[in-house]
Amino acid sequence: MLKKEILIKLIGNYYNALSYVSKPYAADKALYLFMKPRAGKLNEEQSDFLNTAFQEELKYQDDHIMTYRWPGPGQTILLTHGWESNSARWKRLSIELKKKGYNVIALDAPGHGKSGSKIFNAILYAEFINIVAKRFSPDIIIGHSVGGMASALFQHKYQFVNLKKIILLGAPSEFQDVMKRYTDMLGYNHRIVSQLQHTIHQRFGSPADSFSTSRFLETIESEGLIIHDQDDHIIPYNDALLLKNSFKNSQLITTKGLGHSLNDATVADYIYAFIGA
Numbered sequence: 001m002l003k004k005e006i007l008i009k010l011i012g013n014y015y016n017a018l019s020y021v022s023k024p025y026a027a028d029k030a031l032y033l034f035m036k037p038r039a040g041k042l043n044e045e046q047s048d049f050l051n052t053a054f055q056e057e058l059k060y061q062d063d064h065i066m067t068y069r070w071p072g073p074g075q076t077i078l079l080t081h082g083w084e085s086n087s088a089r090w091k092r093l094s095i096e097l098k099k100k101g102y103n104v105i106a107l108d109a110p111g112h113g114k115s116g117s118k119i120f121n122a123i124l125y126a127e128f129i130n131i132v133a134k135r136f137s138p139d140i141i142i143g144h145s146v147g148g149m150a151s152a153l154f155q156h157k158y159q160f161v162n163l164k165k166i167i168l169l170g171a172p173s174e175f176q177d178v179m180k181r182y183t184d185m186l187g188y189n190h191r192i193v194s195q196l197q198h199t200i201h202q203r204f205g206s207p208a209d210s211f212s213t214s215r216f217l218e219t220i221e222s223e224g225l226i227i228h229d230q231d232d233h234i235i236p237y238n239d240a241l242l243l244k245n246s247f248k249n250s251q252l253i254t255t256k257g258l259g260h261s262l263n264d265a266t267v268a269d270y271i272y273a274f275i276g277a
Helices: 002-019 023-035 044-050 087-099 122-136 146-158 175-186 190-204 213-217 238-246 265-275
Strands: 054-060 063-070 076-080 103-107 140-144 165-169 223-229 250-255
Touching: 002 023, 002 175, 002 190, 023 175, 023 190, 044 087, 054 122, 063 087, 063 122, 076 087, 076 122, 076 146, 087 103, 087 265, 103 122, 122 146, 140 146, 146 165, 146 213, 165 265, 175 190, 213 238, 223 238, 223 265, 238 250, 250 265
Parallel strands: 076 103, 076 140, 140 165, 165 223, 223 250
Antiparallel strands: 054 063, 063 103
């Protein structure tokens, strides 16, 4: 842990120094670091599980999207994982859903698992989800962490008519807050922080504070379930309250002691009850 803290401090100090040479260049490097997954590749155990699925590769622009399908006669459920993870994180849930007769689909996010792209962000992830949704027509989406944010952005943008229910597990509300936690962790100076706002606006066509799961949910008619843990140290519990206030047709379930992963049998039971399994 100490080595990691030292490395983080060194990186932050390096970019801070770089900002006095060129603010735009330093901010570009800082944004790339933010969007570059450092994990999420498959290990042997995860590959063994995912090899039980029908695998199909789809395409978005120049990037390939790896999908996994465990077929069933019931409704189609799409699973969207979070940052530095992959589709194998759904192992226990997908096995049970398949037993209950659901048609289960999962995808690897951009730059994760077997999907392409050197970078990751919720905007690109939403486009991946849209390609997968057009192929498999999900009735239900279950998204963890930023997978939930990307799922909300997908539905906000494309208003997929078949989507009846959205389940958000430990999802962030405001991208601006996520970015602040990143810049605080690295100890970036004001030069980089202010330039990042300009760079994001220029790169994505909108200011950072416009990327808000809460705002996306305001336009969504699907029925929603939000599950968030009080002890989530990655995405604060207050984010769940913001989501609940915006998602008009939703309910919030609060857990205690499960942390950010929410990979627990009690959470699975809440999901089964919500989807009528």
